Amino acid sequence: MTPLIFVTGGVVSSLGKGIAAASLAAILESRGLKVTLMKLDPYINVDPGTMSPYQHGEVYVLDDGAETDLDLGHYERFVRTRLTRRNAITTGRIYANVLRKERRGDYLGATVQVIPHITDEIKRCIDEAVAGYDVGLVEIGGTVGDIESLPFLEAIRQLRSERGPEKTLFMHLTLVPYLKAAGELKTKPTQHSVKELRSIGIQPDVLLCRSEQPIPEGEKRKIALFTNVPEKAVIDAIDVPNIYRIPMWYHAKGLDNIVIERLHLAGKVREADLSEWERVVEAFEHPRESVSIAIVGKYVEHKDAYKSIAEALTHGGMKQGVRVDMRWIEADDIEAQGVGLLAGADGILVPGGFGQRGFEGKVMAARHARERGVPYFGICYGLHAAVVEFARNVAGLGGANSTENDRASPHPVIALITEWRTATGAVERRDETSDKGGTMRLGSQLCRLQPGTLAQRLYGADEVHERHRHRYEFNDHYREQLGAKGMVMSGVSEDGSLVEMIELADHPWFLACQAHPEFTSTPRDGHPLFVGFIKAALAERGRRQAAAAPAVAAGKEAVAP
Template sequence: MQPKYIFVTGGVLSSLGKGISSSSIATLLKSSGFKVSILKIDPYINVDPGTMSPLEHGEVFVTADGAETDLDIGHYERFLDTSLTKANNFTTGQVYLSVIENERQGKYLGKTIQVVPHIVDEIKARIKNVAKGNDFLVVELGGTVGDIEGMPYLEAMRQMKHELGSNQVISIHVTLIPFIKAAGEQKTKPTQHSVQELRRIGISPQIILARCEKPLSKELKRKLALSCDVDDDSVIVAEDAQSIYQCPINFLKEGILTPIAKNFNLDCIQPNMDEWDMLVKKIISPKNQITIGFVGKYLDLKESYKSLTEALIHAGANIDTRVNIKWIDSEKLDMQNIKILEDVDGILIPGGFGHRGIEGKINAITYARENKIPFLGICLGMQLAILEFLRNVANIKNANSVEFDVHTKEPAIYLIEDFIDQNGQNQIRTHKSPLGGTMRLGEYDCILKKDSVIYQSYHSQELIKERHRHRYEANPKYKEILEKNGMQISGESPNQLIEAVEIKEHPFFVAVQFHPEFTSRLKNPNAIILAFVKSALQFKK
């Protein structure tokens, strides 16, 4: 059948959960046997979030093909248990860049370039390209209705419904039903105004997804249906949930598939959510609990670590364990207050950039190594584990990274350019960032050593594929020193770049250069993160 389009817009304010709503709808459709893809449109003029501060934008999610994308793409992959590409997220910056490049090449035959039709046509072409080969495409538009930067996208939505017909395109509007404490009641007026703004530009949503803290009464649902001109069964209550993974189950109970099927002239849509439901119950009411000491520096905005915190939830759900996170500010962690880690069952050092908070992270690694506490280091976490080991075990006190000291005499961590210069290109695929740096970005092969913890964790697979986002590498010149002193190089790229290290005389001390959190899903947790959580549970017991 021809692809059917579900557009998801937001009203009143941002951060209502359009990404989770879109992911939940797509999950229900996929679990019903349909082929489903999903697209996030970001109206900002940046080409991608790759150069944006974590404090500005939260996490940058990396796809297998090396695209730096919005963090909602991570939600899509985690819910749908699939790998998406750079086509599944585009920005206003990309749209305008493409149109301007086409104009420079004479592709518009000298016409005056305008928002309508040229920008809108580019938007429609990108949307239709992602829909190819799918039964459904769920399209989430970032921002809220009324934002000036979102207008070309709303026009593209309107035109697509006009061109394809009302049984091929529907609109779902996610909006807030605030509870006014002083009045003691919920208010529908913000939603009414938001829908009026949509209708003013020619879009009438078929489904209202009402975000609220408390359940809506039948009277309020009826009032919303009448004022927003939708059917009574098309007002879907999206009440706050204990876990985001509850949302598909809640939407199913609310009957969201009934108006979707009706608007698309489909028979009853019946998903199989048994396995999902079982995992959600283990998230909400698990048998066990552990505490992981999460030593980071972006603690004011925990969205910067979104994929990693979700990956811990996935791992926990699959062994019936709640993973509690003890957030520890690495800038404030020193040997005087290191005992803050006494009550944790595992220590995690995530990725990051810059020298701020580095010594605190190294102190945490020392504590994990000396006290035999399960440890997992990721990206920068692996680089710091190597520095800590060289300084405190191999007695190379000046071991450092050129990221922190350009003139260091012991460059145990150096730029990827230095590796390429010393070894030749050697078929290393790299990415040039807009700021001029060379990065490893996207999915790469890693060869595991058979007598290692990581090899066992990945079910005895010798070759694995994981995603990277970094400029700095462990210097292979220090391999012999590391292994002589008891740190095993347990994973390498085909080009002999160090991908994983571990300490054999330790119950679980593993660090990896890649970002395993990017491939973790609720139904398929990442192998090394699952092994880490299992080890922490064993440590506690």
């Protein structure tokens, strides 16, 4: 049986359970253990694929096409393990599995109940996800006391009873707030959170106490006394300058030693080697230069909607000692106020998205980048915007658009495959009543790069795999027409039938891809496209500064006595 670490949270949400789990996994991996992570989400959606970014943030996509919670992104950025759909389970999926079995007659006429049928299915999914690993970390979404989380908490309580304390560890993340008016830290919320957890039969083995400042030893002793947790296992998880410091913080506090001792893993481990994380922190905290990147999206008021984009940009800068200053700009605002909002940007990135709102603002951003020679990086919908803009303003295809936004477009340069793969090439009406979930091109797919292109130089390879999440594609009927005007189809699908990447031959750095490369960027390795984009933005910054220098010098000379 794979030893299991269960990560729960209390008091409030957004304390950072995912980061805590990922950081502990990173330390254990550095000690030679083969680690995997899993998220149990209490919502009834089968997956977050159809959920609004405003409610749930980014939908993170795995190699096998699973649409998951953004915490899976934290996991993959902190450990080398590549996750699958087995690592992301929701209440909706659990119930769907149980109902499917009930309809097949697998329960032999029994009355299907939360206990044992739902909890047994949860335990089965956990076992399936962690099989073959030295240790598995399982994060339970939500907070203790949420009615939705109770079946998951009951399942992990049963696992402790079945496997014993030497194969299971409960790690509880809670809040120790500082009240400025009183001038002191308050431990009562943590005490009540643990009391709630114990009321359902779970005694935490480790407490991670989130706080704005270090917790005094006296307060730790108080927490240990009232929660029945050993004092050495009460660990202050203070706010740090960046999340990549957290593995080193927990290691310094001895968290990994507590886990290894409790789960009897001493014979499998070596000394921790966190040198890679030390280099990451050094690059992040001591940049030599900076660049300004304008991100033109439609959910920018909710940053978690573009979590992986922000991380990948940061990684691309860290690889070159560059701090990336991100300017989040609503595409709607560009439509209303013009491209002047992009002034001073060293690079422009247009990320993925869905729907008509803000699309014309993205098209305007692509045009501004093309005409002004500003580095442009389009991702998914950002490719669609770039293709539509080029078709309209360079190829002279008036009214060009995506059929996602204009079904009557005379030039549907972006469309569903089923719309343009017809005998005549005419756009056919799709079924508007079909289910949305699971109908996209999802997961890792091979892309062939054309020799001599920017993309091929950046990757240093002729074939790459990137993760997809989209329904609409470049309409292949326009490939030759747009190519004749200077658009380079630098990446195509394995069979050559789909355009995956485009570039502009006469532009310093203009690249757009249908896939989502941000999902495979990590702080230790970065991603070739993001590294190249930041490098181009740095060159653009230098060019603008050089162009401004004579004017500045002339101004100083004019006012000299």
